[in-house]
Amino acid sequence: TRILKTNEDWAGRNREVLAGKGVKALNLMSSPGSGKTTILERTVESLRDEIRLGVIEGDLQTELDAERIRRLGIPVYQIETGGGCHLDAEMVARAMEQLPLEEIDLLFIENVGNLVCPAEFDLGEDLKVMVASVTEGHDKPAKYPLMFREASVILVNKMDLVSATDFDMEAFARDVAKINPKAEVFWVSAKTGAGFEEWCEWLKGYVKGKP
Amino acid sequence: TRILKTNEDWAGRNREVLAGKGVKALNLMSSPGSGKTTILERTVESLRDEIRLGVIEGDLQTELDAERIRRLGIPVYQIETGGGCHLDAEMVARAMEQLPLEEIDLLFIENVGNLVCPAEFDLGEDLKVMVASVTEGHDKPAKYPLMFREASVILVNKMDLVSATDFDMEAFARDVAKINPKAEVFWVSAKTGAGFEEWCEWLKGYVKGKP
Numbered sequence: 001t002r003i004l005k006t007n008e009d010w011a012g013r014n015r016e017v018l019a020g021k022g023v024k025a026l027n028l029m030s031s032p033g034s035g036k037t038t039i040l041e042r043t044v045e046s047l048r049d050e051i052r053l054g055v056i057e058g059d060l061q062t063e064l065d066a067e068r069i070r071r072l073g074i075p076v077y078q079i080e081t082g083g084g085c086h087l088d089a090e091m092v093a094r095a096m097e098q099l100p101l102e103e104i105d106l107l108f109i110e111n112v113g114n115l116v117c118p119a120e121f122d123l124g125e126d127l128k129v130m131v132a133s134v135t136e137g138h139d140k141p142a143k144y145p146l147m148f149r150e151a152s153v154i155l156v157n158k159m160d161l162v163s164a165t166d167f168d169m170e171a172f173a174r175d176v177a178k179i180n181p182k183a184e185v186f187w188v189s190a191k192t193g194a195g196f197e198e199w200c201e202w203l204k205g206y207v208k209g210k211p
Numbered sequence: 212t213r214i215l216k217t218n219e220d221w222a223g224r225n226r227e228v229l230a231g232k233g234v235k236a237l238n239l240m241s242s243p244g245s246g247k248t249t250i251l252e253r254t255v256e257s258l259r260d261e262i263r264l265g266v267i268e269g270d271l272q273t274e275l276d277a278e279r280i281r282r283l284g285i286p287v288y289q290i291e292t293g294g295g296c297h298l299d300a301e302m303v304a305r306a307m308e309q310l311p312l313e314e315i316d317l318l319f320i321e322n323v324g325n326l327v328c329p330a331e332f333d334l335g336e337d338l339k340v341m342v343a344s345v346t347e348g349h350d351k352p353a354k355y356p357l358m359f360r361e362a363s364v365i366l367v368n369k370m371d372l373v374s375a376t377d378f379d380m381e382a383f384a385r386d387v388a389k390i391n392p393k394a395e396v397f398w399v400s401a402k403t404g405a406g407f408e409e410w411c412e413w414l415k416g417y418v419k420g421k422p
């Protein structure tokens with residue numbers, strides 16, 4: 001009989017395949033429009049000469065995000081879920097088959113924009129990275145705690161707009177520390193490039209450092 | 212045997228109860244942090260002398276949103292889903308039992324911040340109203356079409372920030388027209404009050420006009 005693979009099975013298999021090819025994978029999550037793709041664009045432009053990068057994009061519909069990454073000349077594959085509110089490990093396994101993994105050191109998986117369930121589905125990634133935008137308000141860690149708890153890195157984006165909002169950086173940082181004291185927090189602007197030196201340094205250390 | 216009520220059963224029952232008490236109900240949806248609660252605050256301040264208002268709040272955790280509405284002195288009940296990414300009709304039925312419906316003309320149900328599945332669950336409301344923030348980008352109707360298709364009203368919020376973003380109003384309006392040409396679109400700022408006269412006029416007409 002055909003035993004339906006669980007998400008854990010697929011995730012475990014993905015992790016083996018990626019480890020076998022020496023590829024580090026990050027699962028990038030946020031609300032819709034927090035700036036995941038814009039952050040990827042600037043990250044690729046900063047690191048492409050030092051690290052071999054690849055991207056798997058996840059959306060309900062369209063290739064819009066993959067097209068933005070494709071313009072940068074790195075391998076990218078677009079998953080269209082058709083309506084599903086998160087990526088799962090089987091979708092990612094299929095996408096991995098379409099990418100030249102032996103030519104990639106660091107693979108970003110941009111998940112569907114959703115601050116709830118993507119954090120519950122292991123894709124086979126090494127780490128979860130989330131983006132929070134200052135325009136969304138500083139109460140999101142308290143109101144949507146799961147993803148903030150699961151993330152190893154939190155990028156607080158759109159800092160160029162912070163003075164035009166009532167975003168309270170201290171309240172946000174306090175709530176994050178309560179939920180996930182070990183999280184690495186970067187305050188960035190994908191528009192102006194603020195904070196990207198620190199973020200890219202962290203990425204380089206992560207790719208080169210970890211076994 | 213106890214037959215498990217489906218969501219449709221609960222929604223139908225809610226609709227009967229609300230119609231019986233002459234209450235109109237709107238299901239308010241958006242991404243996290245688009246401004247649903249801020250829009251409700253300003254709407255209540257503008258209309259409380261003309262229309263008897265009530266609110267059901269839906270979040271994963273905390274009473275933060277209900278506390279903001281309670282300060283305005285109208286009936287409000289907070290649903291905490293614990294982790295669920297959308298409200299369902301049974302949760303709303305329980306919440307309705309906690310509200311003085313005979314004292315309410317217009318009931319807002321603020322759904323969990325999520326641009327995907329809340330649009331798939333009928334709560335027993337009359338209409339779906341969604342909020343899109345200019346800070347999220349103008350590509351959301353194309354990328355997350357379901358909710359834009361289901362909404363009768365679309366409030367484009369944070370217009371006070373539009374010149375600080377690359378939000379293309381024409382592209383957004385074109386994409387909305389492709390998906391849902393009948394949708395009523397209001398361009399508003401819950402911060403400055405821009406567009407609220409039109410929105411509140413529409414609400415008054417809706418509450419007074421419809422059978």
Ligand SMILES: Nc1nc2c(ncn2[C@@H]2O[C@H](COP(=O)(O)OP(=O)(O)OP(=O)(O)O)[C@@H](O)[C@H]2O)c(=O)[nH]1
Binds near residue numbers: 190
């Ligand atoms: N002002 C400002 N705008 C930004 C910044 N980063 C992204 N944006 C804008 O935010 C909007 C959404 O950016 P995206 O990168 O498409 O967001 P996303 O998280 O990838 O969105 P989805 O994939 O649809 O969930 C666009 O209009 C961007 O131009 C930033 O640092 N500052």
Ligand SMILES: Nc1nc2c(ncn2[C@@H]2O[C@H](COP(=O)(O)OP(=O)(O)OP(=O)(O)O)[C@@H](O)[C@H]2O)c(=O)[nH]1
Binds near residue numbers: 243369399
């Ligand atoms: N500049 C500006 N900020 C706004 C506007 N409306 C809301 N905000 C801000 O946006 C952030 C989120 O607003 P909320 O009203 O809490 O958003 P929400 O959709 O209710 O969020 P959730 O319930 O957590 O999904 C807060 O920091 C608000 O101050 C607006 O019109 N302009």
Ligand SMILES: [Mg+2]
Binds near residue numbers: 065
């Ligand atoms: Mg994107």
Ligand SMILES: [Mg+2]
Binds near residue numbers: 248249
């Ligand atoms: Mg709210």
Ligand SMILES: [Zn+2]
Binds near residue numbers: 084085086117118
């Ligand atoms: Zn989901």
Ligand SMILES: [Zn+2]
Binds near residue numbers: 295296
């Ligand atoms: Zn859901």
